Amino acid sequence: MAIIQLPKDLKFGVATAAYQIEGAANEDGRGESIWDTFAKTPGKVVNGDNGDIACDSYHRYKEDVQLIKELGSDMYRFSVSWPRILPNGTGEVNQKGLDYYHRLVDELLEQGIEPVCTLYHWDLPQALQDKGGWDNRETIDAFTNYAEIMFKEFEGKINKWITINEPWCVSFLSNYVGAHAPGNQDLQLAANISHHLLVAHGQTVKRFRDLGIDGEIGYAPNTTWKEPFSNQQKDIDACQREVGYLIDWFFEPVFHGQYPSYLVDWYKQKGVTLKIEDGDMEVIQQRIDFVGINYYNGNVARYKKGSGLFDCEDMDMDYKRTDINWPIYPEGFYKVLTYIHKKYGDTPIYITENGACFNDEVKDNQVNDTGRINYLKTHLAALQQSIDSGVPVKGYFCWSLLDNFEWAEGYTMRFGLVHMNYRTLERTKKESYYWYQQVIRNGWYDL
Numbered sequence: 001m002a003i004i005q006l007p008k009d010l011k012f013g014v015a016t017a018a019y020q021i022e023g024a025a026n027e028d029g030r031g032e033s034i035w036d037t038f039a040k041t042p043g044k045v046v047n048g049d050n051g052d053i054a055c056d057s058y059h060r061y062k063e064d065v066q067l068i069k070e071l072g073s074d075m076y077r078f079s080v081s082w083p084r085i086l087p088n089g090t091g092e093v094n095q096k097g098l099d100y101y102h103r104l105v106d107e108l109l110e111q112g113i114e115p116v117c118t119l120y121h122w123d124l125p126q127a128l129q130d131k132g133g134w135d136n137r138e139t140i141d142a143f144t145n146y147a148e149i150m151f152k153e154f155e156g157k158i159n160k161w162i163t164i165n166e167p168w169c170v171s172f173l174s175n176y177v178g179a180h181a182p183g184n185q186d187l188q189l190a191a192n193i194s195h196h197l198l199v200a201h202g203q204t205v206k207r208f209r210d211l212g213i214d215g216e217i218g219y220a221p222n223t224t225w226k227e228p229f230s231n232q233q234k235d236i237d238a239c240q241r242e243v244g245y246l247i248d249w250f251f252e253p254v255f256h257g258q259y260p261s262y263l264v265d266w267y268k269q270k271g272v273t274l275k276i277e278d279g280d281m282e283v284i285q286q287r288i289d290f291v292g293i294n295y296y297n298g299n300v301a302r303y304k305k306g307s308g309l310f311d312c313e314d315m316d317m318d319y320k321r322t323d324i325n326w327p328i329y330p331e332g333f334y335k336v337l338t339y340i341h342k343k344y345g346d347t348p349i350y351i352t353e354n355g356a357c358f359n360d361e362v363k364d365n366q367v368n369d370t371g372r373i374n375y376l377k378t379h380l381a382a383l384q385q386s387i388d389s390g391v392p393v394k395g396y397f398c399w400s401l402l403d404n405f406e407w408a409e410g411y412t413m414r415f416g417l418v419h420m421n422y423r424t425l426e427r428t429k430k431e432s433y434y435w436y437q438q439v440i441r442n443g444w445y446d447l
């Protein structure tokens with residue numbers, strides 16, 4: 001067996017998101033979000049699950065912070081529910097919403113845990129969706145104004161801010177594929193939204209700088225890797241399109257001030273063009289302090305005319321799969337990180353999400369989730385290989401602290417280091433929790 005020695009200065013954390021863990025959906029003045037609406041629409045979420053209770057972390061946050069403390073975690077990545085702060089998305093601030101996040105952040109700081117705050121993790125106020133949501137450019141200003149409220153309220157307590165989580169999921173998964181809220185299936189709409197999200201990101205970074213807020217700011221795109229099945233140009237090009245769908249489309253504008261031409265051309269063939277207003281690209285290209293990278297899976301793929309949006313099909317490589325049926329492909333993690341480093345430079349990187357779905361249950365007060373441990377072992381080894389290749393990774397957040405509401409999969413898919421009994425809300429540390437605790441303590445492990 002090989003020993004994997006991780007950098008002594010690599011920071012470790014765990015990640016969650018408001019709608020997935022908080023519950024208290026109708027408490028203390030919180031407004032409706034698009035996920036409340038989507039989850040209550042028949043057929044959208046497995047078993048008709050919703051976030052009304054979730055992990056009840058709104059009330060149990062002290063217990064959850066204690067779990068993070070006992071893990072030895074340096075950082076905790078959480079998200080703020082925009083409709084808890086601004087029930088209508090704009091206008092009157094809900095003080096009870098701010099009070100909750102002060103309780104959470106104060107508890108983290110008291111326990112010596114660095115709070116890392118995601119401002120947008122998919123729970124758009126429904127009141128804004130009723131006016132067009134992210135397709136309406138007014139939502140860009142609404143987001144920046146919401147962010148300004150948070151910056152001013154928490155300056156000195158929160159020093160790392162993430163504007164938008166997984167803009168590909170917010171735009172294409174939610175408005176072209178239609179699997180997530182609000183569930184549209186319109187490529188032009190999805191492209192418009194992807195642009196407005198990037199403008200909102202850039203405008204918010206600019207507001208953060210203009211206000212002179214102490215701290216660092218970035219965003220957290222999700223990624224994938226498609227390794228060409230052969231060295232035929234058509235396979236290489238098809239895989240590039242799939243990789244660019246998630247990576248280049250959201251990196252090129254921020255780092256190089258333009259959309260990737262090969263994808264602009266591809267979308268044009270599909271009848272899709274972007275409406276870019278004067279100044280948009282300059283706003284998007286604001287310097288960021290770090291980039292968050294979320295990685296779960298990848299695959300080997302090849303050109304196939306008519307397959308998906310990009311004439312590309314995944315190969316069945318007989319890879320082991322997680323319980324959500326995603327291929328386990330740690331090589332892709334290394335490829336993604338080295339690709340981004342080579343193409344977009346030395347901006348510090350935090351792995352803002354990496355983890356696996358294994359639905360092991362409690363037996364004799366234990367959860368023997370060896371699948372998750374093996375996934376983390378191989379992916380942290382790929383991370384170490386990337387760092388050895390010069391990729392400037394500063395931290396790693398495991399998704400997730402707790403089993404939680406996994407969007408359209410509801411509570412059927414479990415990503416947590418801690419098992420949730422959704423009937424009793426009892427938390428049970430899994431074997432992977434103890435394994436990760438050792439890695440954080442020792443800085444090495446046996447692959």
Ligand SMILES: N=NNCCOCCOc1ccc(-c2cn(C[C@@H]3NC[C@@H](O)[C@H]3O)nn2)cc1
Nearest residue numbers: 017020166169173177179222296353399406407
């Ligand atoms: N590429 N084309 N796909 C077409 C087929 O789509 C079908 C469904 O696709 C997807 C793709 C990606 C995801 C996904 C989920 N997470 C995990 C969450 N990350 C943020 C955090 O909240 C975690 O819960 N990350 N990504 C889900 C569904």
